[in-house]
Amino acid sequence: MKLQDSVIAITGGGQGLGRAMAEYLAAKGARLALIDLIPEKLEEAATACKKAGGDAKTYVCNVAKEEDVEKTFAAIAGDFGQLNGLINNAGILRDGLLLKEKDGEITKRMELSQWQAVIDVxxxxxxxxxxxxxxxxxxxxxKGVIINIASISRAGNMGQSNYSAAKAGVSALVPVWAKELARYGIRCMGIAPGFIGTEMTESMRPEVLEKLVSVIPLKRMGTPEEIASAAAFIFENDYLSGRIIEVDGAMRI
Incomplete structure (x- = not known):
């Protein structure tokens, strides 16, 4: 698929990895439909995309609500006249151990609300x-491409029952959709990032960050641009479908 003039929707497109991917694709001439919950962040991202060389429109949407999603994608198709790609990037964290015990007593458990919020989004x-x-x-x-953003946590990460389960599910959808949608000329791929330098990691204490980096074989965190380049590679290679690309510096959980 040629990125020039292709219409690509990105959920969580107002910040973080979503915005980085949007700007990267805009620089290649793509037209972006940016989906997020925060209007101010969306407008900033759209401005950055236009400055990078692509067009962009913004859509405030809660991806966990069916009616919102239906209206948003109908609006995107109406505004642009087509839809060629989707990056399923929106996600949240509600980390916590399944339970904690002290002196034989259970002191804390992951709340159902923590589980459900992550699964919903x-x-x-x-x-x-x-x-x-x-x-x-x-x-x-x-003809189009759907990219699901998974995570190396899909293999199971301590303190992330909810997130790991969700990302395992996201990964499982990739081959299912690739097989089901191939007849329509739609490909589906996944990207499983490792530890990536974002606003969240930049706020970590230096000693915590140093410990995190020490377990990565390449001895550094990935950059949002490296995830974006993986997405561009998927869009542009028409024989890629049904697989997960791990972009993690050889890190395995």
Missing amino acids: NLTGVFLCGREAATQMIKNDS
Whole structure:
């Protein structure tokens, strides 16, 4: 798929990895549909995309709500006249151990609300956005690409029952959709980032960050631009489908 003039929707596109991917693709001439919950962040990202060389429109949407997602993707198709790609990037963290014990007593457990919030956004949101993107691609006879942003935590990471389960589910959807949607000319791929330098990691204490980096074989964190370049590679290679690309500096959990 040529990125020039392609219409690509990115959830969580107002900040972090989503914004980095949007700017990278805009520089290659893509037109971006940026989806997020914070209008101010969306506008900043759209301005950055236009400055990078691409067009961009913004859509405030809660990806965990079916009605919001349906309306948003219908609006994207109406505004741009087509939809060629989706990056399912939106996600949240509500980390915590399954339970804590002290002196034989259970002192804390992961709350159902912690579990459900992450599953709703990180897994159900991916399902809803993937379904609606595929619907619009088929309706408009547009061959397309869906990229699910997974994580190396999909293999299981301590303190992340909810996040690991969601990312494992996101990863499992990749081959399912690749097989189901191939007949319509729609490919599906996944990217599983390792530890990436973002606003969140920049706020960590130096000693914590140093310990984190020490377990990465390449001895550094990845950059958002390295995830963005992986996404561009997927879009541009028409024989890639049904696989997860791990971008993690040889890190394995």
